[in-house]
Amino acid sequence: MLYLRKSEERGYAEFGGWLKSHHSFSFSDYYDPKFMGFRDLRVINQDWIAKASGFPMHPHRDMEIITYVLQGRVEHKDSLGNVGQITAGEIQTMHAGTGIRHGEYNPSPDEDLRLFQIWIQPDTVGVQPGYTQQSFTKEQKLNQLKLLVSKDGRDGSQKIHQDADMYASVLEPGKTLEFKMRPGRGAWVQLAEGELDVNGKTLQSGDGLAVQEEDLLKIRANKETEFLLFDLK
Known part of the structure; x- marks a missing residue:
C-alpha cells in the first residue's frame, strides 16, 4: 500500500515573516485527524527561517527530536549547556526525556536557513536528556x-x-x-x-x-x- 502525501496538501504556518513551516502531520494550530503521524514518526516540519531569526528557548519532554539541515546553519543552545552550530549536511539529535529546553537560531546575516525538524516517539519515557550532532558529507x-x-x-x-x-x-x-x-x-x-x-x-x-x-x-x-x-x- 502506497499513499502519496502531496506537498501542497500539508499544513502551513507563517509567523512574523521570519518563519515559514510546512507540516506533514498535525502540529501546533494545524490539526487533521487523518494525519496525526505515521507509526512512531510524529512530526516532519519543513522550515524556512529568515536571516538573524529563530526560535527562543522552549521546552520539550519525552520525544526524540532530529534536525536535518538543508541550507545554511542553525545555532543550538540548550539547558544542558550545549552550544553549537549545525551546518548543511549535519544533523542534531536531542533526547528530550525528563525535560529539556532549547533554542534554535539562524545566526547568518545574509543566508536563509532551511531544515527538516523531525519528532519520533520514544519507546521509553523518562530517560536522561541528551544531545549529539554529527556531520555527513554529500x-x-x-x-x-x-x-x-x-x-x-x-x-x-x-x-x-x-x-x-x-x-x-x-x-x-x-x-x-x-x-x-x-x-x-x-x-x-x-x-x-x-x-x-x-x-x-x-x-x-x-x-x-x-x-x-x-x-x-x-x-x-x-x-x-x-x-x-x-x-x-
Missing part, C-alpha cells in the same frame, strides 16, 4: 542510502530511543536504489528537493510517501534529488 549520501539514525547506532549512526532507522540520500538523475522492507514494518519517504519514482508513484519537492505491506522499494531519480527514508516498526 559523498556519503550520493547514490546510496546513508544511515543517519538508528536504535543501535550501527554503521556510525546516531542512537535514538526507538526502533526506527532514518536514511538520507542524494540521488543523481537516472540513478536507482532498492530498499528491502522487513516484514510488518512501514516506511516513509520524504523529499527535500527533486523528483523520484517510487514503486510507480512520482514524488516531487516536499512530497511524502507512506509505505505499508510492500516487499521492496524501487527508487529512481528523474532529476537530482535529496530525500529521507524512515524505516519504522
Whole structure:
C-alpha cells in the first residue's frame, strides 16, 4: 500500500515573516485527524527561517527530536549547556526525556536557513536528556542510502530511543536504489528537493510517501534529488 502525501496538501504556518513551516502531520494550530503521524514518526516540519531569526528557548519532554539541515546553519543552545552550530549536511539529535529546553537560531546575516525538524516517539519515557550532532558529507549520501539514525547506532549512526532507522540520500538523475522492507514494518519517504519514482508513484519537492505491506522499494531519480527514508516498526 502506497499513499502519496502531496506537498501542497500539508499544513502551513507563517509567523512574523521570519518563519515559514510546512507540516506533514498535525502540529501546533494545524490539526487533521487523518494525519496525526505515521507509526512512531510524529512530526516532519519543513522550515524556512529568515536571516538573524529563530526560535527562543522552549521546552520539550519525552520525544526524540532530529534536525536535518538543508541550507545554511542553525545555532543550538540548550539547558544542558550545549552550544553549537549545525551546518548543511549535519544533523542534531536531542533526547528530550525528563525535560529539556532549547533554542534554535539562524545566526547568518545574509543566508536563509532551511531544515527538516523531525519528532519520533520514544519507546521509553523518562530517560536522561541528551544531545549529539554529527556531520555527513554529500559523498556519503550520493547514490546510496546513508544511515543517519538508528536504535543501535550501527554503521556510525546516531542512537535514538526507538526502533526506527532514518536514511538520507542524494540521488543523481537516472540513478536507482532498492530498499528491502522487513516484514510488518512501514516506511516513509520524504523529499527535500527533486523528483523520484517510487514503486510507480512520482514524488516531487516536499512530497511524502507512506509505505505499508510492500516487499521492496524501487527508487529512481528523474532529476537530482535529496530525500529521507524512515524505516519504522
